[in-house]
Amino acid sequence: MVDESSIKGTLKLIRDVVYKNLTNEYLPFPMDKALATKWAYEAGVPKGGRVILYTSYMYQMAPVFKSFEKLLPTVGSLARIGFLASLGSRLVKPSDAEVKRASTVLKNIYAITRASRPGVGYLYEEEPYSGALLYELGFIDEFKEYGKRLEEFFKIRGVEEIITADPHTTFSLANYKRLIGFSIPFKNYLELPPIGVTGKGRFVIHDSCIYSRFLNMYDLIRQLTKDAGLEIVDDEKVTGRGIGFCCGGPLGPLNSKISDEMAKARANSLKSVNPEALVFCPLCYENLSPYIPVKDFAEVISP
Numbered sequence: 001m002v003d004e005s006s007i008k009g010t011l012k013l014i015r016d017v018v019y020k021n022l023t024n025e026y027l028p029f030p031m032d033k034a035l036a037t038k039w040a041y042e043a044g045v046p047k048g049g050r051v052i053l054y055t056s057y058m059y060q061m062a063p064v065f066k067s068f069e070k071l072l073p074t075v076g077s078l079a080r081i082g083f084l085a086s087l088g089s090r091l092v093k094p095s096d097a098e099v100k101r102a103s104t105v106l107k108n109i110y111a112i113t114r115a116s117r118p119g120v121g122y123l124y125e126e127e128p129y130s131g132a133l134l135y136e137l138g139f140i141d142e143f144k145e146y147g148k149r150l151e152e153f154f155k156i157r158g159v160e161e162i163i164t165a166d167p168h169t170t171f172s173l174a175n176y177k178r179l180i181g182f183s184i185p186f187k188n189y190l191e192l193p194p195i196g197v198t199g200k201g202r203f204v205i206h207d208s209c210i211y212s213r214f215l216n217m218y219d220l221i222r223q224l225t226k227d228a229g230l231e232i233v234d235d236e237k238v239t240g241r242g243i244g245f246c247c248g249g250p251l252g253p254l255n256s257k258i259s260d261e262m263a264k265a266r267a268n269s270l271k272s273v274n275p276e277a278l279v280f281c282p283l284c285y286e287n288l289s290p291y292i293p294v295k296d297f298a299e300v301i302s303p
Contacts, residue, residue, distance in 0.1 A: 018133055019142050026128035026153070027057070029064060032093060033125040036060040039103035040122045043110055049121030051161040053113050053189075056130040056169040059102040062282035063094045065252070102282075105296050109165050111303035115195035117163060128153055130172040136250050140179075147176035154184055162186040167210035167281050174215070190217065190280065190297075194224055199301035202231040203278035204270050206288060207244045211280060221280060228301050233274040245269075249283035259287065267291035 018028045036057050045053070094102070113120050128150060134143040154162070162184055164170040176182035190211075205225070211217040218241050225232050238244065248262030267288050270277045277294045279285050288294050 014133075014137060015139050015142065019139070019146075022129065022131060022134075022146055028129050028133050029061070031057065031061060031064060035094065035099050037122075037124045037127070038099065039106045040110075040124060042103065043107045045110060046119060046121040047124055048157060048159075049119060050158060051117050051120045051163065052159050053110055053120055053122050053165065054130075054162045054169060054186075055106060055109075055122075055127065055165045056132070056172075057127065058130075058132075058166040058169055059105050059282045060094070060099075061129075062102075062286045063098045065283065065286070101299070105282075105298040106165065108298040108301060108303055109189050112194065112197060112298075112301075113163050113189050113192060115303060116192045117161075120163060123157065126157070130169040132168040132172045135172060135175055136168070137254075143175070144180050147172075147180050147182060151176070151180075151182050151184065159184060163192070164188050167208040167215065168283065171210045171214060188215070188217075190221065190224060194227060195303075197224075197228045197301050197303055199225075199228045199230050199297075201276070201278075201295070201300050202233065202274060203276055203295070203300075204233050204235075204274035205239055206247065206266065206270055206277045206279050206284055206294070207239065208279070208281040208284055209246050212241065212244070225278065225297065230278070230300065232278075235273045238269050238273050247281075247284045247287040249281075249287040252287070263287040264291050 021027055021029060110120070110122075131143055131146040131150065134140075134146060162173065164173065164186060165188075167188075170186070170188045173182060173186045203225075205221065207218060207221070211221060222232060222234075234240075236243065245266060246262060247266050248259040251262065252259040267277075268291075270288075271292055275293065277288060277292050278297060278300070279288065279294055280297050282296070285294055285296055
């Protein structure tokens with residue numbers, strides 16, 4: 001049985017922690033920005049500019065999100081915002097392997113973006129989080145207020161076009177456009193011309209709920225993977241449009257047990273189609289990878 005009062009308490013805690021951190025730092029949780037931006041220094045990405053690649057730290061923070069899920073029940077309702085933030089800054093850090101993997105993904109996404117947007121830049125340590133967590137947990141008023149700040153943030157820095165790297169960030173900007181009239185043009189990197197993109201491997205696709213259900217990218221993703229030379233195995237009963245179900249990731253902060261059960265169920269359904277899965281979302285990767293071999297699209301291609 002789900003404890004409604006416990007969920008309400010957890011929601012309030014998350015809202016207080018996340019919104020305070022977003023207001024002060026443009027980040028939902030404390031994190032090491034030097035680690036998060038290391039990939040861009042290594043790749044020699046120009047700083048700032050008219051067109052930017054916007055990672056929203058999603059690939060860098062995905063393992064951190066999972067760690068915070070484990071911290072929340074431990075700290076519980078006794079936690080104070082400052083204490084939780086301090087605890088997180090000391091204990092919630094990605095491993096060297098996780099940092100290396102995120103760097104590989106982001107360098108490839110950058111290379112794909114640069115092919116059609118020469119000179120694309122990155123905001124490095126200034127980069128703000130998209131606010132996706134606020135929307136996904138139902139804090140709509142806070143989401144709208146943060147969106148107004150975010151738009152102003154980009155405009156002050158001369159940003160005229162945004163290229164996003166993941167579904168949650170893309171959906172956030174789409175919702176800001178719908179709710180507050182966010183006016184800066186944006187596009188997901190998967191929507192750019194796939195200049196020179198090649199890859200290899202045989203996969204079953206786990207569709208991001210956001211890409212397939214809300215951003216109408218189901219067909220685009222399949223065409224992109226096939227054009228890149230990947231072998232895709234589909235089963236209408238498992239991966240059909242509107243049939244595939246969530247990895248459980250968004251539920252993690254509220255109930256990690258149910259989130260894990262969903263991930264196991266989804267992994268089992270995918271394994272019935274093919275032994276290895278392909279994802280396009282950092283949170284899908286984190287939730288499914290304990291239960292099925294999984295790769296991100298940007299890991300298996302060469303721009």
